Amino acid sequence: MAFDSKKIVYIIVATILLAVFSFYLFYQFRFYVRFPELILEVPAGDMAISEPHIEIKGRIDTETVLTLNGRPIYIKETGEFQERINLGDGLNALEFEAQNKAGKITKIIRYILVK
Incomplete structure (x- = not known):
């Protein structure tokens, strides 16, 4: 099984963006409920x-x-x-x-x- 470096980069970038977006949503939610x-x-x-x-x-x-x-x-x-x-x-x-x-x-x- 060969690894495609473009796919790996896309997966890493998508994971980072998802983590940042999730943190942002959590922060905003916490602000609105407290x-x-x-x-x-x-x-x-x-x-x-x-x-x-x-x-x-x-x-x-x-x-x-x-x-x-x-x-x-x-x-x-x-x-x-x-x-x-x-x-x-x-x-x-x-x-x-x-x-x-x-x-x-x-x-x-x-x-x-x-x-």
């Missing part, structure tokens, strides 16, 4: 403070839109965000909502009591 990752460093949990403002800080997937109580939050290219938020006296609810391009949403709510 929820965006939202990590809040500050506030890490519900808290009571005496100042009428707080510096929020965290990380998020870079291809995600982040809002705080419906207002967009600027996200750096690295996925980090940081912003000073003014609060009212009493109990304040901070609702963080991250939405990726596939429409998947992650929500985190923090309650901040200003004394």
